[in-house]
Amino acid sequence: MSTITIDKRIQEKPLQLIDLENIKKKKVNVVIFGHGNVGARLVDQIITSQKEISRRRDLDLTIFAVANSKTVLFNEKGVKANWQEEKNKDGEPYTITDVIKFSEEHNLENLIAIDNTADSNFVFNYKTLVEAGFSLVSSNKIGNTIDLDFYKNLRKTLSEKKKEYLYETNVGAGLPLIDTIKLLHLSGENITRIKGVFSGSLSYIFNEFSEGEKTFSDVLNQAINNGFTEPDPREDLCGNDVGRKLLILARELDLHNELDDISIQNLIPKHLRSVSKQEFFNQLYELDVPFHIKRKNLAKDHVLRYIGDLHGDLSKEDGAILNVNLVPVSKNSVLGQLKGSDSIFEIYTESYGKNPIVIQGAGAGAAVTARGVFGDILRLSDKLN
Known part of the structure; x- marks a missing residue:
């Protein structure tokens, strides 16, 4: 029954x-x-x-x-x-x-x-x-x-x-990056390198600055007015945010790294790092000459990109090298063709060889x-x- x-x-x-x-x-x-x-x-x-x-x-x-x-x-x-x-x-x-x-x-x-x-x-x-x-x-x-x-x-x-x-x-x-890396790693794929432009705000700044004639302070103010940076843009320019993102990806690969293990190029002159936000804004013009020199020294058909790079022997828990640097790249490269405030990530694996998996899209914005x-x-x- x-x-x-x-x-x-x-x-x-x-x-x-x-x-x-x-x-x-x-x-x-x-x-x-x-x-x-x-x-x-x-x-x-x-x-x-x-x-x-x-x-x-x-x-x-x-x-x-x-x-x-x-x-x-x-x-x-x-x-x-x-x-x-x-x-x-x-x-x-x-x-x-x-x-x-x-x-x-x-x-x-x-x-x-x-x-x-x-x-x-x-x-x-x-x-x-x-x-x-x-x-x-x-x-x-x-x-x-x-x-x-x-x-x-x-x-x-x-x-x-x-x-x-x-x-x-x-x-x-909003990009499907972490999920992709998790799936690759859990499936046994040997990820050998991850590099890219991790910051939407710094993407916008150097995309605008590299190919134009504007001063760095003008481009930075433009990014601030468009809402691409933190209220204090030094939080972007110091590179710590990119460093944290790189560390998150390293730990997804079961690498035993800490934030102190990352070599981060701070883009803020030392004497402007600890002043008040208003004092920093008042002295933005001091950034113009050093960045103008960087742009002037670029090789033909090259642009500046602020890049996070996870490489080394990623098969070992302590084998990773983590760098965050402002570097010149060819305009014809995937990184060099980046526009607007997009982020881009290149994932290199043993199976895919020299051809990375590329994930690109909007990398900044509250919405x-x-x-x-x-x-x-x-x-x-x-x-x-």
Whole structure:
């Protein structure tokens, strides 16, 4: 004799067909930490897409909390399009424990925590969140580039708790770079070198500067006005961001490197590195002569590119050489033909020989990065029960 079990929700409301639809939809509940340029766009993108996602993917994607470093807005049914106004009015001080407690009190399932901060301290909440049942998506590079012990311990916790951590936007904004490298590496392909222009802002600056007559300060101001750089462009010009991206790729290949192992060419004159941002802007003209000399000394049909290069004996844990430098390249090369603010990555492997796999596309911009984070959320949602 067979037994038929009827869901209690159907017994209580047998005539409300919408309940039948909602029962079959996968429910995923998201908390977003950080709502600056990237975070705010991500919230808006999700809210705008919710109905279409529900229809096409049978997925009920709900943002149950939006937080910055000071306050959080909670809504177990999901924040609405006016979330910024509501957060200004109803946002409350919080701790990570409060977020976890809220999810538990409201029996929220399939939890994902999104880190859109650039906070070096926030990453120390990752383990706590994973242990509380959250998977992770992050545009923040710091969790993957601080010491190797943290990196390994986080992955051990993720494995033990059977949770996921996606961070495709850490390198290349919305480009499918990390996934490609993971698949190649896991399939046993021997990756021998990765090089390219890792920074959309520095791509734009040197694409514009190399082939024109403008001064470097004029091009830099142009990049700032177009929103391609950080508010303090020294964060781009120092090269540390490119270095972090290179380190992330090295660690994807199971190489045991730290940030200190990378040779990084800082493009900022020493006397301008520690002055205030305003003083730096007042003295931008001091960059013009040294960069003019670099351009003048270029060989015919060559341009300048700021390149990250991972090479050496990548079959050994400690065999990698990591360099970040401003170098001349031929206009006819793949790197030399780069335009706008695109990033480009050349992946050399044993099987492909001298012909690299090339991944190229938009490498800067809040909207592109937010869309990449959104993509990680959807991919992760597919893996959840």
